[in-house]
Amino acid sequence: MGPVAIMAVRHGQSQANLAHEEAGDRPLFYEPGDHEVTLTDLGRAQAAALGRSLAGMPAAETPELVWCSPYLRALDTWKIAQEAWGVDPLPVTVDERLRDQEAGAFAHLNLAAIRERFPGEVARREAEGAYAFRPPGGESLADVVVRLRDFLDDLDRRADGRRVLVVAHDSVVLGLRHVIAGDPDAEPAAVLAFAPVLNASVSVWRTGGGPFELVRFNDVDHLTSG
Numbered sequence: 001m002g003p004v005a006i007m008a009v010r011h012g013q014s015q016a017n018l019a020h021e022e023a024g025d026r027p028l029f030y031e032p033g034d035h036e037v038t039l040t041d042l043g044r045a046q047a048a049a050l051g052r053s054l055a056g057m058p059a060a061e062t063p064e065l066v067w068c069s070p071y072l073r074a075l076d077t078w079k080i081a082q083e084a085w086g087v088d089p090l091p092v093t094v095d096e097r098l099r100d101q102e103a104g105a106f107a108h109l110n111l112a113a114i115r116e117r118f119p120g121e122v123a124r125r126e127a128e129g130a131y132a133f134r135p136p137g138g139e140s141l142a143d144v145v146v147r148l149r150d151f152l153d154d155l156d157r158r159a160d161g162r163r164v165l166v167v168a169h170d171s172v173v174l175g176l177r178h179v180i181a182g183d184p185d186a187e188p189a190a191v192l193a194f195a196p197v198l199n200a201s202v203s204v205w206r207t208g209g210g211p212f213e214l215v216r217f218n219d220v221d222h223l224t225s226g
Contacts, residue, residue: 002156005163005206006180007063008173009050011077012043013199020110027113034100034107038072039080046200046223047077051084053202053222063165066090067155069098069172077200078167090165093158097147101171104138130192141171141191148175170197173218180205180212194218 016037019030039047054062068078075094082089105121106114115122125133134140155164166176178191194217197203202219205212 001160003159003162003164005204006166007164008166008168008176008203009077010170010173010197010199010201011073011167012046013040014038014043014073015040017199023110025112027116028110029113030108034071036072039076043199044080047080048084049223050200051081054081054085062163063090064162065159066092066165066167067095067098068092069100069168070094070096071099074167074169095151097151098166098168098172100169101141101144102139103135105136106138141175144171144175145178148172148179152179173197173203177203177217
């Protein structure tokens, strides 16, 4: 049967998100690695707002189990959200398959810097499309989808009849939408059309025993309410 509900959350605003935003169209080399980046003050506030929204949900809809990316920005998002929710700690599984899309040679660089240093790769990305393009030493979104298929297969066995919260990254939330919807990988527009996934946004799928139905996607109403 598998889980009866999946709630997927992107981490709150990270230090890297803010650095990229502030750089704008200027080339940026952001030194910290993916495993080092944590939340900004705004990101922590977003995580707390997520926790308060969970506290306001009916008990029959709240998550029972948590799966989390190994990256600090996702782990901190869940830690802060749980504290704001005020519940006893939920079982948490840290899963490498929920890590962000690996950028390879593009790591540490914003788009302006990538265009400056790797013009040939930018041209190749435009030719292949964002879904299939794999930067040197990195992953394509299609690669992320492969590991998420494996993750969901495990979830069917490990979360049978339970409500699951996934705390991860924009590429993971997009990939989950693609896999859960069952669209063939040959139709990348079916997932890329829903980017960007916003910081601390919530996406929910539920099932009554049949296929999952999307309840809401990329929802940030909880960040502005109250």
